[in-house]
Amino acid sequence: MSATVAPDVEAPPVRRRHVGTWVAIGVAVLVVGAVGAALAASSQWMERDALDPESAGPSGTRALARILDDHGVEVRIARDHQEVAALLAGDADTLVLPDTPSLTDERLRELVDLASDVVLIEPRSRTLDLLFPNAAMAGSAPSAVVSPACDLGDAERAGGIAPGALFTAPGDVTACYPVDGAHALLTALDGDRRSTAVDGTVLFTNEHLAENGNAALGMNLMGRHPLVVWYQPGLGDTDLADTDFTLGELTPPWVSPVIVLLLVAGVAAGIWRGRRFGPLVAERLPVTVRAAETTEGRARLYAQSRDALHAADQLRIGTLERLARLLGLGAGASAQEITDAAAARAGLDRGAARRTLLDEVPATDADLVDLSQRLRQLEDAVHARVRPERNPR
Numbered sequence: 001m002s003a004t005v006a007p008d009v010e011a012p013p014v015r016r017r018h019v020g021t022w023v024a025i026g027v028a029v030l031v032v033g034a035v036g037a038a039l040a041a042s043s044q045w046m047e048r049d050a051l052d053p054e055s056a057g058p059s060g061t062r063a064l065a066r067i068l069d070d071h072g073v074e075v076r077i078a079r080d081h082q083e084v085a086a087l088l089a090g091d092a093d094t095l096v097l098p099d100t101p102s103l104t105d106e107r108l109r110e111l112v113d114l115a116s117d118v119v120l121i122e123p124r125s126r127t128l129d130l131l132f133p134n135a136a137m138a139g140s141a142p143s144a145v146v147s148p149a150c151d152l153g154d155a156e157r158a159g160g161i162a163p164g165a166l167f168t169a170p171g172d173v174t175a176c177y178p179v180d181g182a183h184a185l186l187t188a189l190d191g192d193r194r195s196t197a198v199d200g201t202v203l204f205t206n207e208h209l210a211e212n213g214n215a216a217l218g219m220n221l222m223g224r225h226p227l228v229v230w231y232q233p234g235l236g237d238t239d240l241a242d243t244d245f246t247l248g249e250l251t252p253p254w255v256s257p258v259i260v261l262l263l264v265a266g267v268a269a270g271i272w273r274g275r276r277f278g279p280l281v282a283e284r285l286p287v288t289v290r291a292a293e294t295t296e297g298r299a300r301l302y303a304q305s306r307d308a309l310h311a312a313d314q315l316r317i318g319t320l321e322r323l324a325r326l327l328g329l330g331a332g333a334s335a336q337e338i339t340d341a342a343a344a345r346a347g348l349d350r351g352a353a354r355r356t357l358l359d360e361v362p363a364t365d366a367d368l369v370d371l372s373q374r375l376r377q378l379e380d381a382v383h384a385r386v387r388p389e390r391n392p393r
Contacts, residue, residue, distance in 0.1 A: 051098050051121060051200060053077055053230050058207035061200070064218045065230070073223045079234040081107060088114035093227040098122040098200075100231070102238035105130060115229070116193060119221050121200030123165060131188070131195045134170040138182035141166050145212055150176035152187055154220035159213035164202030196221050308362045312371055316357055319375045326379075326386055346381035353378060 049055065053065035053075060065075045078084040081103060088095060088111070095115035099122040100108055108130060112118050120127055128135050141163045148155035155176040163184030169175035175183035186197040198221070203214045222228050248256065320338050324331075327341050335358055343353035356378055362368040 049232065051205065052232050054232075056206065059201075059205050061204050061206065061209075063206045063209050064204050064215070064222075067215060067219055068223055068228060071219065071223055073226060073228055075228045075230055077230050077232060079232055080237050081111060081231070081233070081239065084111055084229055084231050085114060087227075087229045090227060092116055092225040093229055094119060094222050094225050096121060096222060096228060096230040097127070098232065099124050099127065100233055101126075102233060102240060104239055107239045111231070112193075112195070116225055117222075118193065118195045120195065120197040121204060123167065123197045123199065128167065128197060132167075132170070132173055132186055132197060135173065135186060135197075136168045138166040138168045140164055141177075141179040141182075141184060146177045146179055146184065148176045148185075149178050150174060150185075152176050152185075155185060155217065158217035158220055161203060161212045161214055161217060164199035167197060194224075308365060308368045311368055312360075312362050315372055315375055319379055320357060322379060323382060326382060342378065342382050345385050346378065347385070348378070348381065 050059040051061050053061045054077060056062045068075050076087050078087055084095070087093070093115055094117040095111065096119050105126070108127070112131065118131065120131060123137070125137055128137065143162055145160040145162050147160045148158070152174050161177060161184070163177050163179065166179055166182035166184055167186050169183050169186055172188065174187040175185065176187070177184035184198065188195050200218070202208055204218045209215050209218070320335055323342050324333055324338050327338070327345060329338060329341060339354050339357045340350060342357070343350040356371070356374045360371060362371050
């Protein structure tokens with residue numbers, strides 16, 4: 001009989017298709033992740049911080065920077081105070097100054113002294129007091145258009161605005177846009193330098209620049225000189241000294257040597273008192289003991305300890321388990337059911353069987369021996385009825 005060899009048939013490329021599917025999914029995930037990262041980076045660049053002249057977001061000031069550039073005013077953005085000082089080396093320039101909490105008063109004064117004009121677009125109490133002594137913050141104005149009501153030409157040409165923050169004005173300061181005794185714009189002359197304070201967060205941002213005379217006011221205040229140095233401080237731009245103390249500087253000199261000594265003592269104690277593990281030793285497992293022998297052995301231990309009640313319980317538990325198996329009762333049969341079935345099969349009185357298997361409490365060793373004998377007799381009687389041809393023991 002000849003064996004027929006089937007020709008090789010190429011199996012469908014199921015596995016290759018499966019692998020190709022996962023590869024395609026992986027490539028798609030990478031592409032989506034790359035696109036998401038690019039969009040996030042682009043969005044972060046577009047948004048940047050508030051009042052940032054490179055931000056096209058609602059709180060940015062890119063539109064005002066473009067207007068200044070269209071009118072021939074060069075806008076240079078500086079994100080470091082040293083760069084600001086380098087750019088303010090000329091004779092005709094305007095410093096646009098936001099809030100600078102990371103600079104000291106001395107450094108801020110140095111930057112202000114280098115500029116021809118200063119426009120404070122995010123006034124705070126510190127910077128306001130630095131440029132306008134005796135001036136103070138005075139709350140916010142209601143959302144209504146206010147006319148300049150002053151003799152400052154830049155404000156008069158711009159017209160009305162809806163101001164934000166208000167300031168109290170000392171006598172030597174030109175104040176415009178009055179609201180309830182306070183003003184939205186302060187201007188002071190210090191020699192040839194003009195300093196101006198105005199809330200640019202509600203006037204010069206991309207979101208509000210087209211409203212009322214905001215754009216004209218920003219152009220008039222910042223466009224007096226051909227160069228605008230717009231200071232937008234970065235996160236690490238500061239001249240403040242590091243005042244954070246290390247843990248070693250805050251603790252007494254003796255703490256470090258004591259810690260080292262404690263560590264050395266702990267290692268030495270571990271080596272001295274540590275357990276030394278030897279090689280693994282194979283150990284034979286204990287022999288298997290039948291449940292009946294275990295029960296009887298436990299009963300003997302109880303008897304030796306003069307605990308007749310527990311010894312009787314162990315004897316009864318073993319007898320009940322053997323009777324249940326002998327009578328074919330399930331594992332869920334109760335002690336009362338086993339007792340009734342045993343009494344019925346052996347032809348014994350049900351009350352006597354119950355007293356033997358459940359109720360009697362031996363008080364002495366003699367009672368325990370008597371109970372053990374009666375339990376054996378009851379079990380033998382059931383054996384004789386269920387399996388008469390076999391010796392139960």
